[in-house]
Amino acid sequence: MKKMSVYGATACGVAFASAALALTGSSREVSRSSVSVAPPATAPDADGSRTMAAQGVASAVTVGSFLPSSSDFPNPERGFYRWISPGFLDQWTQSDATDAYNNGYRILYARISLEDYKNVDTLPANLIARLNTGFSYARSAGIKLVVRFVYNYPSSETDLSAGDAPLARIKSHIGQLSPLLRNNADVIAFLQAGFVGVWGEWHTSKNGFDDNAPGASNWAEVKDALLAALPDDRFVQFRYPRHLMAWVPAANLPTVASAIQGKFRYGFHNDCFLSGVADIGTFSDDADVRSQQRDYADRLGDVGPVGGETCDTTWSTSNVRRTACADILGEGAKYNFTYLNISYWRPEFHDRWEANGCMPDVRRRMGYRLALKGASHPSAASRGGAFSVNLSIQNDGWARLYNEHPVQIVLQNLGTNSAVRIATTGADARSWTPSSQPSAATVNGVVPSNLPVGQYRVLIALVDARLPNDVRYAIRFANENDPNANQYWDTALGAFNLGTTISIS
Structure with missing residues (x-):
């Protein structure tokens, strides 16, 4: 059974109000030249707090809901x-x-x-x-x-x-x-x-x-x-669990939190996925050994990337293929598949998923699928001052995010549409594991001391750690645009507008 625990995080502990602020005059097209990047916040105060009261803010802006999406956004x-x-x-x-x-x-x-x-x-x-x-x-x-x-x-x-x-x-x-x-x-x-x-x-x-x-x-x-x-x-992905088990025994597999901290770098690719009892040599022919290897592959997918392809099994009449929708949906989640070959081997697998109606769900759920569930932040902050944004995020995908995508707070001026990206501390998107419950995350930033005073939209971005300035590599949240709440994906910024504002003084 797919493990649903969330390492290093509890179920959302932040209360979100039911109303969102509606804004006017928003622009979804901002040139890259108008975006600057601010450094991350320093460590929390000695008592560990970055509360709104400690920041001198009397009130908070909260968003109690975002529209979920059933679309397959390329990510x-x-x-x-x-x-x-x-x-x-x-x-x-x-x-x-x-x-x-x-x-x-x-x-x-x-x-x-x-x-x-x-x-x-x-x-x-x-x-x-x-x-x-x-x-x-x-x-x-x-x-x-x-x-x-x-x-x-x-x-x-x-x-x-x-x-x-x-x-x-x-x-x-x-x-x-x-x-x-x-x-x-x-x-x-x-x-x-x-x-x-x-x-x-x-x-x-x-x-x-x-x-x-x-x-x-x-x-x-x-x-x-x-x-x-x-x-x-x-990460380096290896073909066979038997090799991985020799190097990293099951007892030594890390938790997600320790894998991120210790830079665990082992993955697995199954190039005969669903293609026989032992997936054509991927696992042992011995039933007891195979059970151990499959359990290991299940656990490894929590911390290391898994991908591969189905394969041609027509040359062997003894292969018992697993071609039903229940097979791909169940084992895709069990082994945390992040990617699959689209074309090999279509007749026995993909075409049947299409015919039986589950291909849209397979497309949506493969890899990570991060959806915003709620958010809150101060209604005002001072230039040079620290502030935080509390988020509730749910991963409805089969896998976690394995490569680093830092969380940024993007502040966009209502009057000029110029934007500043604020690097944050406090949360790592790689820790948001597949779960039926959302994860609570607090990201901490510092308002640039030279930011013009005024009203700013608040957006959240998950940028690529190595390509932070290319919005094509930013992760899109699995949320629909909501004109009534002024929530939307800003393509030019590669960020999601929470539908809220913050006053900078």
């Missing part, structure tokens, strides 16, 4: 993905990247072929240059990539004869690729481990990687090289 780092076209990153085009964004994709799968270099120690500079160009196409388009390096990619499910590279060369290549990965981490959603075996899927290696020895040092050496090659705010 960063989640949802169905399609492959880049042509099929390898160094062959990719800007037009395909832009087309993907325009068609609602925010995450794409990018293979990087090293087949020509499996017997070569040094990767050529022109390959690195072409890969840099490929990453730049993603950045220009406003999308992110799931990346996998491969030494072979056979076209048949049963052709397992292609070879990979020996351990020493794999490690050397990873080291040479580290600057590329670090320089482009902003548009890497997740890195799949790759490199070893057929399709880079960590099986059927021709170079001494024993499928039956997941704890062997050669597997761990590749793992360590990959984690070292990436910056410490990016």
Whole structure:
């Protein structure tokens, strides 16, 4: 059963009034040049308080409700993905990247072929240059990539004869690729481990990687090289629970809070999801071992990203496929799926989800889905002074947010429409886990000392930590615009207008 606990947060402990302030003269189009960013608030006072009374504010503005949405808003780092076209990153085009964004994709799968270099120690500079160009196409388009390096990619499910590279060369290549990965981490959603075996899927290696020895040092050496090659705010996803369990035993899996604090970086990709009792080798054929591995995968999804694809099972009559809506909705939530391939394997899975009516729900719930439930903040604040916004947020998705998206308070002047972004402390959107109950969050900010006095709209933004100035990477809340309460998603600011104002003096 899907775990519903919320680590590090209680159910909403903030009381929200039932009325919202209606505002006039709002503008939803603000140029980026009119937006400035203020630093975050300092630590709370010695007694831990940042109450409105302590801020010298006699009253509060509260919003008791927001309109929920049933729409499938495209959001960063989640949802169905399609492959880049042509099929390898160094062959990719800007037009395909832009087309993907325009068609609602925010995450794409990018293979990087090293087949020509499996017997070569040094990767050529022109390959690195072409890969840099490929990453730049993603950045220009406003999308992110799931990346996998491969030494072979056979076209048949049963052709397992292609070879990979020996351990020493794999490690050397990873080291040479580290600057590329670090320089482009902003548009890497997740890195799949790759490199070893057929399709880079960590099986059927021709170079001494024993499928039956997941704890062997050669597997761990590749793992360590990959984690070292990436910056410490990016995850590496591995193909098999048996390897992950050898490195991070179930008893050592962290809570969400400790995973964020300790920068836990392990994820899982199941490339035969729902495709048999053992998902075509993903889990053990031994029922007892398989049960342990499935339980581990369930728990891992709470703290590390899970994605993948369904796969072709028509070649084996013994596979018992799980194709019903109850299967995808139940196991998508159980294992916390963040992304899935949109096209492989459609006949047995996607087409049936479409026919049976659950595809809209699958699209909405895959990954995180954050909805505003309530908010409150002071009715007035002073320039240079601290203030807080209390939020009630519910995650109706299958997974938490894994990469950092800081919370910003955006103040927009009613008269000029100029806006300032205020960095905050006190809340981390990655801790808002899937739950039937909202999470309470208080974000603390400081009004810039040079902010003009006046009335300001209050908006909330979840920006990308590495791309904070690109609103295409801001997370949209799962709320509808409400003209009666003047609540709306401001596309130009990449923020949601709470429908309230604050007086700055």
